[in-house]
Amino acid sequence: MKINELLSMAFSNLWRRKLRTSLTVLAVVIGATLISLVVSLGSGLQSFVVGQFGLNFPDTAIIVSSGQELSGFGGGGPQEIKTTETIVVNPFTPDDVTALKAIPGVERVDYLVNVSARYIQPETSGKIYTVSVSGVAGYEAAIRPLFQGDTFKDGDTGVALIAYNYLEAFGWPDDGSAVGRTITINVGTQNAYTLESRDYTFTVAGVIDKQVSSAEVLIPQADAIEMARYYQGNPQRYSEAQPGFFLQLKADTAEQVPAIAQAVKDMGFSATTPEDILAQINSVFGVIQVGLSAFGVIALIVAAIGIINTLLMAIHERTREIGVMKAVGATRGNIRWLFTTEGATLGFLGGAIGGGLALLAGQALNFIGARTFLSDFPGFELTAFPVWLIPGVILLTTAVSLLAGLYPAGRAARLDPVEALRYE
Secondary structure (H helix, E strand, O other), X not given: OOHHHHHHHHHHHHHHOHHHHHHHHHHHHHHHHHHHXXXXXXXXXXHHHHXXXXXXOOOOEEEEEOOXXXXXXXXXXXXXXXXXXXXXXXXXXXXHHHHHHOOOOEEEEEEOOOOOOOEEEEOOOOOOEOOEEEEEOHHHHOOOOEEEEOOOOOOOOOEEEEEOHHHHHHOOOXXXXXXXXXXXXXXXXXXXXXXXXXXXXXXXXXXXXXXXXXXXXXEEHHHHHHHHHHHHOOOOEOOOOEOOOEEEEEEOOHHHHHHHHHHHHHOOOEEEOHHHHXXXXXXXXXXXXXXXXXXXXXXXXXXXXXXXHHHHHHHHHOHHHHHHHXXXXXXXXXXXXXXXHHHHHHHHHHHHHHHHHHHHHHHHHHHHHHHOOOOOOOOOOOOOOOOOHHHHHHHHHHHXXXXXXXXXXXXXXXXXXXXXXXXX
């Protein structure tokens, strides 16, 4: 029996019982729609998070820690520590910094400065606001998309990039007049028993486009080092004498990052690359998607049970027909393939319809989100459908339905033709 004949007979047989077939397909549609929507929601959020990461961390940067990585501290089961020297983390020395600079492909080595600020205050206002201050090199500031103004360069001081959300908080219009205004960042001391603090004034050079980090201010590294030294009460901090525990390396090109990271690890230090961070992000979203997709899989299992029931009822109703087919020369294989094809057809139809509904629902969510709760994040789509998603869902529902049809198909193939012809 040819494939086109099998398909024609399968569709014809299913169409005899329109209501039963429709209800069975509906169960598959629900499962396919759930899986498609859940995966697309996860992909949309994952794309957004990865995109935000790419706007905040250069692909040529490598974070280096003076402590060697211990897998037991990051997860997994307990591991024996062979020596206590393993858990003692010493800061970098000047010789370490020199050795890191000498690695082939390293363009520069910067201090990773930790700035702890108390608040930010706009000019001509008595109000103060929370703030997250980051001291970055010029190449790192340059990758931030700006709503208005210009970025700063290495060697600049007294300038800052502020998050877009500060415009509304400060009551400043978004017509470009924020550029050139001044802000004051107040820094306290690390000693919790003193109320001493110091003000640092910056001129707004630019406004960062809308992002997740809505209370962020970027300042040049020189200013950040000065603020950090005051906070820690240590004028030698972040200098050749006291480089600290963390450094940031910049590679000449992104292609050199893996080799440089390996060289750093060979020196006994730990290295974190953009690929490492992205791998962690993707693994988290992978677990989330698998967990949420379980609801769709459960719906598909229920649909598979419905398909088995539908085909068993069809065998019961078409027993004499099966007997006639066998009497005129149909083999067990022909009968088995016919009912298996009917099961696969139910899955294919459900997957195609469910995938189409998920696409429509996803576009509707993106449209509504862009005009309501996601209006502050232009370009962020709540759902994203990878090229493989809909074909993959159709293939999955077809495969599940085909497997569900194997038992009824085998039962139909084993019917005795004489007994089938006598069946009333």
